[in-house]
Amino acid sequence: MRELWNMRCSVPTAVLLQELGELPLAVEWKRQALRFWSALTALPETSISKQAAIDDRAAAQQSNMQNWAAEVLTRAQQHGMNLTDADGNMLPAADESAITAMAATAAQQFVDMNTRTALSSA
Secondary structure: OOOOOOOOOOOOHHHHHHHOOOOOHHHHHHHHHHHHHHHHHOOOOOOHHHHHHHHHHHHHHHHOOOOHHHHHHHHHHHOOOOOEOOOOOEOOOOOHHHHHHHHHHHHHHHHHHHHHHHHHHO
C-alpha cells in the first residue's frame, strides 16, 4: 500500500491509515463491536443471539471470564459508555453518531501515540 501511495517505509501505519481515511484495526473492532452490541439490544428477549450475549455477559461478570462480551464491556467503559444497567440488563451502546465520535477519538489517540513512538525512535 505504501508503494501505491508513494509513501516512505518510515511513515507510521497509523498515519498512513489516517491519510487514507481508514480506521486502525483496533479502533474498527471497537466500532463494529459496539454496533453489534446495540443491534443485539434491539432484538426480542426470545432471540437466541440475544440470549447468547446475555449468557456471555453473565459468565464474564460472574466468573471473571475473558470473552468477547467482557472485552466489549471493558472497552466501552474506557470510553465512558455503560452497556448494562444496575440489574445487569443490556443497554444499547449509543446512537451511531456517538459510536462514530468514539471511533474518531480513539483513532486520533492511536495516531498520536504511534507518531510519538516513531519520532522518539528516529
